[in-house]
Amino acid sequence: MRRTSKGDPSGATGPYPLLAADRRLASDRDLKGLILKHYLGAYKAKGLLGRKPVAWVTSGAPVEILLALDILPVYPENYGALIGSRKAAVAYCEEAERAGYSQDLCSYARTNIGSMLTGRGELGGRPLPRPDLLVAAKNICGVVVKWWEVTARHFGCPLFIVDTPFAADGLTSAQVAYVRGQLEELIVFASRAIHRPPPSREAFEGRLLGVLELTRQATALWQDIQVLRQASPTPASALDMFTNLFPIVTLRGSALCVEYYRKVRAELAERVGQGLGAVDGERFRLIWDNIAIWYDFDLVRYLHARGAAFVGETYTDAWGVYQYRPEDAADPLEAMARLYSQVLLNVGLEVRKERLFRMVRAQRAHGVVFHSCRSCKTYSLGQYDLSRAVRDELGLPTLVIEADMTDSRAFSAGPTKTRLDAFLELLAAGSAPASPNLA
Amino acid sequence: MTENDHRASLARLVAASRDPLAAGGAGVSTGSGPASASSPPAARLGRRPVVGYVCSYVPEEIILAAGCHPLRLGARPGPTGPVDSCLQSFACSFARGLLDGLLSGQGRGLGGVVFAHTCDSLRAALESWKARKPAGSFTHFLNLPACVEGPGAAEYTASEFGRLAEALPAVEGARPVTAQALTEAAELMTVLRRELSRLDVLRSDRPDLLKGSQLLAIARGAATLDREEATDLVRGVADGLMGPATAAGPAARPRRPRILVSGGFLETEEPLRLVEEAGADVVGDDLCLAGRALAFSGAGHGAGRERSPAADVPALLSALSQAYLSRVPCPTKHPPSRRLEFLLAEVKSRQVDGVIFLLQKFCDPHAFDYPAFREALEASGRPCLSLEIERGGLPAGQAGTRVEAFLERLRFVGPSADGGGGRP
Numbered sequence: 001m002r003r004t005s006k007g008d009p010s011g012a013t014g015p016y017p018l019l020a021a022d023r024r025l026a027s028d029r030d031l032k033g034l035i036l037k038h039y040l041g042a043y044k045a046k047g048l049l050g051r052k053p054v055a056w057v058t059s060g061a062p063v064e065i066l067l068a069l070d071i072l073p074v075y076p077e078n079y080g081a082l083i084g085s086r087k088a089a090v091a092y093c094e095e096a097e098r099a100g101y102s103q104d105l106c107s108y109a110r111t112n113i114g115s116m117l118t119g120r121g122e123l124g125g126r127p128l129p130r131p132d133l134l135v136a137a138k139n140i141c142g143v144v145v146k147w148w149e150v151t152a153r154h155f156g157c158p159l160f161i162v163d164t165p166f167a168a169d170g171l172t173s174a175q176v177a178y179v180r181g182q183l184e185e186l187i188v189f190a191s192r193a194i195h196r197p198p199p200s201r202e203a204f205e206g207r208l209l210g211v212l213e214l215t216r217q218a219t220a221l222w223q224d225i226q227v228l229r230q231a232s233p234t235p236a237s238a239l240d241m242f243t244n245l246f247p248i249v250t251l252r253g254s255a256l257c258v259e260y261y262r263k264v265r266a267e268l269a270e271r272v273g274q275g276l277g278a279v280d281g282e283r284f285r286l287i288w289d290n291i292a293i294w295y296d297f298d299l300v301r302y303l304h305a306r307g308a309a310f311v312g313e314t315y316t317d318a319w320g321v322y323q324y325r326p327e328d329a330a331d332p333l334e335a336m337a338r339l340y341s342q343v344l345l346n347v348g349l350e351v352r353k354e355r356l357f358r359m360v361r362a363q364r365a366h367g368v369v370f371h372s373c374r375s376c377k378t379y380s381l382g383q384y385d386l387s388r389a390v391r392d393e394l395g396l397p398t399l400v401i402e403a404d405m406t407d408s409r410a411f412s413a414g415p416t417k418t419r420l421d422a423f424l425e426l427l428a429a430g431s432a433p434a435s436p437n438l439a
Numbered sequence: 440m441t442e443n444d445h446r447a448s449l450a451r452l453v454a455a456s457r458d459p460l461a462a463g464g465a466g467v468s469t470g471s472g473p474a475s476a477s478s479p480p481a482a483r484l485g486r487r488p489v490v491g492y493v494c495s496y497v498p499e500e501i502i503l504a505a506g507c508h509p510l511r512l513g514a515r516p517g518p519t520g521p522v523d524s525c526l527q528s529f530a531c532s533f534a535r536g537l538l539d540g541l542l543s544g545q546g547r548g549l550g551g552v553v554f555a556h557t558c559d560s561l562r563a564a565l566e567s568w569k570a571r572k573p574a575g576s577f578t579h580f581l582n583l584p585a586c587v588e589g590p591g592a593a594e595y596t597a598s599e600f601g602r603l604a605e606a607l608p609a610v611e612g613a614r615p616v617t618a619q620a621l622t623e624a625a626e627l628m629t630v631l632r633r634e635l636s637r638l639d640v641l642r643s644d645r646p647d648l649l650k651g652s653q654l655l656a657i658a659r660g661a662a663t664l665d666r667e668e669a670t671d672l673v674r675g676v677a678d679g680l681m682g683p684a685t686a687a688g689p690a691a692r693p694r695r696p697r698i699l700v701s702g703g704f705l706e707t708e709e710p711l712r713l714v715e716e717a718g719a720d721v722v723g724d725d726l727c728l729a730g731r732a733l734a735f736s737g738a739g740h741g742a743g744r745e746r747s748p749a750a751d752v753p754a755l756l757s758a759l760s761q762a763y764l765s766r767v768p769c770p771t772k773h774p775p776s777r778r779l780e781f782l783l784a785e786v787k788s789r790q791v792d793g794v795i796f797l798l799q800k801f802c803d804p805h806a807f808d809y810p811a812f813r814e815a816l817e818a819s820g821r822p823c824l825s826l827e828i829e830r831g832g833l834p835a836g837q838a839g840t841r842v843e844a845f846l847e848r849l850r851f852v853g854p855s856a857d858g859g860g861g862r863p
Binding site for chain 1: 524525526527529530556558559560562563566567569570580582584585586589590591592594595598599602770771774775776798800801803804806807808809810811813814
């Protein structure tokens with residue numbers, strides 16, 4: 001059952017001649033419902049009877065503030081991933097390029113700009129619902145600032161940029177104060193944008209703490225899930241995690257998110273109890289670095305078919321950062337300023353290395369696959385150093401794949417498969433499963 | 440000053456622009472690097488440590504006040520070397536070239552390097568440099584805001600300027616920043632920028648006397664040499680060119696299209712020269728090193744204007760940060776609306792016929808702004824051309840053909856409705 005080949009049973013042709021079928025989680029069914037509900041909710045909010053304001057936000061935006069103001073956040077990056085996973089991004093990118101946006105720009109941005117300019121989309125043919133306000137946080141990259149500026153100009157919509165200084169190896173008190181002050185201002189800005197008076201501090205903080213508690217619970221569950229993946233065989237591989245990322249990104253701060261991850265955690269715990277792995281005959285345990293290649297999950301299935309499972313991804317692990325503590329209730333905005341400023345893409349290479357090494361050790365990985373993603377400079381630049389560090393300091397093999405998360409024109413499956421084969425041979429040759437230097 | 444004097448001043452500035460690290464770096468540093476054979480006399484620099492910096496938002500005033508010599512660093516033109524093992528090819532070509540130069544040993548004479556927040560690629564170059572720089576060498580990141588008009592940005596910028604002032608004395612041979620030194624440095628830079636601004640006006644009014652490519656070379660030379668010497672040289676060039684012997688009247692020559700160039704940092708003035716050799720005048724620019732570096736809008740050209748007898752270092756740094764924040768907009772710091780407003784005003788006041796965007800390959804901030812700018816400029820009657828700069832230059836042949844075709848278009852269209860091309 002698990003050794004199948006899509007479209008060619010002989011497995012003799014095509015870039016991926018032998019693919020593993022997905023062993024889907026039962027919770028996937030709920031996930032599809034959640035995604036549908038989220039986007040339908042956004043369309044409904046802007047429909048004829050809609051009353052709820054919609055904000056377009058970046059994935060690293062301090063969304064809890066908007067939720068506490070009863071504003072519905074919509075994530076164009078997630079929408080870009082959705083279009084990418086439907087292998088439909090290139091047409092939108094080309095529309096943006098025709099309008100003058102360079103093909104070298106982020107493909108999430110080009111996909112969304114193409115959808116925005118044409119008024120077409122991949123959810124029933126519609127683009128994302130029109131925003132009432134825009135919030136971009138620079139903590140994931142400088143690109144989102146420029147992308148959101150383009151969006152603001154297109155819609156004539158108010159834009160707030162949360163400027164998080166680069167936290168190379170920590171933050172100064174002035175930097176925390178700077179971000180905290182902006183969060184204060186965001187409350188006023190967002191209230192004005194939706195034509196409401198700014199809330200009283202007491203009432204707002206009460207609501208904010210409630211939302212932050214839900215974020216904390218979801219984050220804790222997400223971390224539990226990553227810990228369960230330490231089991232051999234691992235109960236969930238990259239495909240499960242890339243898709244299960246949706247709630248922690250787009251529903252963070254909601255009860256739905258917490259409820260969903262409780263189910264996922266229970267299912268993974270059950271799999272671990274049964275010794276059931278995501279991949280049959282798990283031989284190699286790998287870490288994935290960077291965003292998924294949304295249009296080509298067959299690449300991962302190809303590895304699965306050869307006994308290689310992903311036991312961790314820096315991309316999914318990054319969402320475990322929102323660990324609010326009880327004492328943060330005294331000044332929740334300061335806690336938010338600190339956490340949102342120290343997300344994975346806003347810290348220095350040394351900190352990224354420490355986090356990667358910690359994950360390699362905790363998940364008992366045998367190697368690391370780096371997706372050098374042409375679109376994402378903050379994630380990709382520095383990978384050569386990280387790859388060398390894994391090889392030299394941990395003694396583990398690494399592979400760097402050149403691709404893009406949504407623009408398939410930047411990816412060549414055939415040569416990548418050849419490199420995967422060489423990497424698997426390296427793993428089989430003895431580097432794995434001894435995992436030297438992991439103590 | 441005789442005509443020969445101003446020609447000698449011009450030659451000195453242009454020569455310094457050719458090899459900034461040799462002219463401004465080696466030979467004057469307390470660092471261990473060998474002096475270049477082409478190094479200039481270092482009489483005025485003495486043995487001051489040379490601090491290289493990466494972005495025009497790094498305040499030279501603070502580096503000067505710390506007893507150091509500020510040197511604007513550029514990218515190493517030509518084929519790439521060690522950077523290929525550090526940063527992928529899709530990092531901005533300027534960031535790659537800059538890191539390549541530092542890793543190739545061109546910065547051995549530097550006493551330190553100051554980076555500033557600009558973009559994702561330069562941040563990656565900083566991280567890569569930190570991992571490879573010589574042990575103990577000084578590197579500072581000026582963690583500037585990405586949105587200088589945002590809430591709290593002014594206070595935050597002042598605090599970052601303060602951090603730089605506190606950090607610089609760690610450079611070997613540097614001294615603590617005092618109010619007096621800061622005031623003197625600000626006054627010096629104000630005068631230098633004023634002299635450069637005279638040349639900026641001249642290249643717009645009389646491009647037959649001073650070409651845009653020459654101004655870029657002069658600006659680079661001034662960001663390389665001792666600032667007092669640079670001020671004298673720039674003043675000499677300006678006085679000479681504006682003197683009665685040379686500026687008697689407009690030269691009789693056929694009308695040439697008037698061009699404004701927009702983009703980031705240019706490693707050489709070659710792209711501008713290509714435009715000029717194709718038959719146009721570069722009468723204005725929106726570039727890191729020339730237009731944006733010398734055009735400080737608002738009241739202050741630096742802390743010198745804002746000082747009072749009792750001003751202390753924090754007050755001076757606060758005034759200095761205000762001056763930097765209020766200057767000509769940059770795509771990594773300002774919303775595109777402000778940049779566009781500035782560009783539209785520039786093309787009108789300089790009677791520009793067309794705009795050429797010189798965009799560094801893989802430069803995100805400029806590339807995002809470009810489509811809307813092109814649309815607005817074309818709507819104002821100024822055709823636009825976009826060319827990609829990579830490794831310091833334009834692709835030979837192809838770029839020349841495109842520029843020639845663009846100039847043909849401008850000649851066909853004629854001067855813009857609001858007065859573009861009205862000059863002889």
